[in-house]
Amino acid sequence: MPTADTPATLPTDLAADELVLQATSVSKTFAAGRTGFGRTRVSAVDNVSLNVRRGESLGIVGESGCGKTTLARMLVGLERPDSGRIEVAGRDIASLRGSGRRLLSRDVQMVFQDPYSSLNPRLTVYDIVTEPLRVHGVGGSSAARRVRAAELLSLVNLSPDMMTRFPHQFSGGQRQRIGIARAIALEPRVLVCDEPVSALDVSVQAQVVNLLRSLQRRLGIALVFIAHDLAVVRHISDRTAVMYLGQVVETASTAALFGDPSHPYTQALLSASPEVDRSRRRSLGQRIMLGGDPPSPTDPPSGCRFHTRCLFATSICAEQVPPVVELSSGHVALCHHTDQAREQRGRSPELAAAETTETAPRVG
Ligand SMILES: Nc1ncnc2c1ncn2[C@@H]1O[C@H](COP(=O)(O)OP(=O)(O)O)[C@@H](O)[C@H]1O
Ligand code: SF4
Ligand SMILES: [Mg+2]
Numbered sequence: 001m002p003t004a005d006t007p008a009t010l011p012t013d014l015a016a017d018e019l020v021l022q023a024t025s026v027s028k029t030f031a032a033g034r035t036g037f038g039r040t041r042v043s044a045v046d047n048v049s050l051n052v053r054r055g056e057s058l059g060i061v062g063e064s065g066c067g068k069t070t071l072a073r074m075l076v077g078l079e080r081p082d083s084g085r086i087e088v089a090g091r092d093i094a095s096l097r098g099s100g101r102r103l104l105s106r107d108v109q110m111v112f113q114d115p116y117s118s119l120n121p122r123l124t125v126y127d128i129v130t131e132p133l134r135v136h137g138v139g140g141s142s143a144a145r146r147v148r149a150a151e152l153l154s155l156v157n158l159s160p161d162m163m164t165r166f167p168h169q170f171s172g173g174q175r176q177r178i179g180i181a182r183a184i185a186l187e188p189r190v191l192v193c194d195e196p197v198s199a200l201d202v203s204v205q206a207q208v209v210n211l212l213r214s215l216q217r218r219l220g221i222a223l224v225f226i227a228h229d230l231a232v233v234r235h236i237s238d239r240t241a242v243m244y245l246g247q248v249v250e251t252a253s254t255a256a257l258f259g260d261p262s263h264p265y266t267q268a269l270l271s272a273s274p275e276v277d278r279s280r281r282r283s284l285g286q287r288i289m290l291g292g293d294p295p296s297p298t299d300p301p302s303g304c305r306f307h308t309r310c311l312f313a314t315s316i317c318a319e320q321v322p323p324v325v326e327l328s329s330g331h332v333a334l335c336h337h338t339d340q341a342r343e344q345r346g347r348s349p350e351l352a353a354a355e356t357t358e359t360a361p362r363v364g
Helices: 068-075 098-107 125-135 142-155 160-164 172-184 202-219 230-236 254-259 264-271 278-283 315-319 338-345 348-354
Strands: 019-035 038-053 057-062 083-088 108-111 190-194 222-226 239-244 247-253 324-328 331-334
Touching: 019 068, 019 222, 038 068, 038 083, 038 222, 038 247, 057 068, 057 230, 068 108, 068 190, 068 222, 098 108, 098 125, 108 172, 125 142, 125 160, 125 172, 142 160, 142 172, 172 190, 172 202, 190 202, 202 222, 202 230, 222 230, 230 254, 239 254, 239 264, 247 254, 247 264, 264 338, 324 338
Parallel strands: 057 222, 057 239, 108 190, 190 222
Antiparallel strands: 019 038, 019 083, 239 247, 247 331, 324 331
């Protein structure tokens, strides 16, 4: 096992730029109970495509309820998409059975939002971090596993002496480190982290974020990082995807997304964020306030799902699903009017005039 100071040997069957995780047009709906019109369904994720390259970090951000957790659960195989395809290192996970399925769980692991409910309170730290090794029949003798458990705890900056303790003896930040140690035990290619710091005290959030960043760089693990706030996404992500009401509306390198936000929703999200620096805020114009609450995912708007709140909406936006527009290499947005949105961005008087007094988007 590599330590935090010695780089791991990366999987040799993947080229440097090869995709380790790929979602193609995945959608997921859930039953939402009965209404007077019969059964309704929630459209949690709709036609999402994204990919993760070896060793990179991809941030995903969007309002509460926009489908981030559902997408994360599909990426790790905990939820099956209704349609679309998820591939891990080129293998369609829907086709995997038995040993193939077990191999998938070696390749893709998840770090959960709540470090209190995600660790079994009756197991010691040793049992927790070595459980994946036992399940997969790797790690050798129990003595070898103890050595490995000590290595894993060192990797997440916990003392190996702690391995005989139980979860309740740890703080939230320490529990999340234990969850991370368990997730990296099998040296996965991809770690999907679903808001891994949002349940933690602000004082320890940065430590856990920096730990994940350092593990990503030193061990060559790709990260999918779903974050509560834009500053964290900006800090940790090489690329960023913005979700709105079940769809990814813009994806770009993190520098391009924060420097040249081109989807009206991304612009609104950034303009409402206290983390966006003052010079950037000037170029975004005034704070953009969106009209109304997000629409219900049980009855998403026709055409562009953002059209009921968008400052740039025209009739086509309500009628036709927007195309995926490539703005530059790797920078794509789902919008009929990216030219207008980009052109207007610098002109604060127009945006100010278009402001409403209603709610700003809330991420998380
Ligand atoms: N198991 C489920 N059953 C019914 N609805 C669900 C279920 N899981 C998620 N949803 C709904 O799907 C939508 C997306 O939820 P989620 O993926 O948790 O979003 P986020 O993580 O961005 O807050 C929400 O409207 C949520 O209520
Ligand atoms: S397609 Fe239309 S409504 Fe949707 S974001 Fe673009 S301009 Fe706004
Ligand atoms: Mg969530």
